[in-house]
Amino acid sequence: MNLKNQVEWALHCCSVMASLPEGRYLSTRSLSEFHGVPKEYLGKALQGLSKAGLVHTTLGPSGGYRLARPAQAITFLEVVEAVEGRKSTFQCSEIRANNPCRPKSLCDDKPCAVARIMWRADEAWRQTLAAVTLADLQETLQEDVPADLLKRSFDWLMERAG
């Protein structure tokens, strides 16, 4: 029951983009170097963000990615689902249909009771992530990360931003 590591990468990339000045872009190359992850594979995750409409892209030199919306208008859930997809952790295989006592004709009006409970848990998970925005993350990072490291990171990124 693991999320792809691309989810982690995408969240950190969004975090970086959230502090990017208006109108600037960060390329896959820069983002991959900053996070120490493979460029080609990170690209797939970023394309997921792009298809979900969370980021805006431009081509050519000085091209790359930026957030399509303000940081407070993008939730963790959106980023996670853009990369991971929307399927729930629990897959119901309709095991109840295998019951040897069950008449073929019987038709279920509700999903399996076990599945309903498991899906409720998934929903709680999603609600939690839907309640946190990239702006909230930025705020937390301001407290967590030493100011000079934030500054140096920002400068490093600005040197490479298109």
Place this chain on the structure above:
Amino acid sequence: MNLKNQVEWALHCCSVMASLPEGRYLSTRSLSEFHGVPKEYLGKALQGLSKAGLVHTTLGPSGGYRLARPAQAITFLEVVEAVEGRKSTFQCSEIRANNPCRPKSLCDDKPCAVARIMWRADEAWRQTLAAVTLADLQETLQEDVPADLLKRSFDWLMERAG
């Protein structure tokens, strides 16, 4: 991000065992035939329940499994974790350590902010499952499943219970 299908099987097996009269046992063979799943592989899941102390076992003919505790004292979370393990959906790879601006000497006092948020969602998922017991499931099934099917299923199992 999937749970193993063994989790589904284990939950349905526990549901069946919850209606088992005191002192009776159900073998892997019976449980696998009732649910239409492979016996050997289901056995691994049941062994997981056994190691977690959720079920009691006996050997020999007429042997098998029964719940080690009353149904209202066993939660969904316990069953899920017995089979799936306890690791969270989000694995933090400490990506922040790859930041090229980061001094080697810097030591983090907290887990990564991204991980903390993701783990909060996992915690909400777990809390939801911890709040539901096998007795709750039984109650729901009484409403969902036609009475005659419940009766026939019970009789089918009793014929095979040790």
Place this chain on the structure above:
DNA sequence: TCAATCTAGGATATCGAATGTCCATGATTG
């Protein structure tokens, strides 16, 4: 006592998804 049946658990095979690489294409920039 003995044969049958059970759980426990190790060894191994298969399959699909996660992970990662490579390349072609078309757009954009300077």
Place this chain on the structure above:
DNA sequence: CAATCATGGACATTCGATATCCTAGATTGA
């Protein structure tokens, strides 16, 4: 016009999920 970019398809690799098979030791019932 050359360099750089995102996009996306094809492909290779790795790893866990999904099984299957077999042995060992315990228990039951005849």
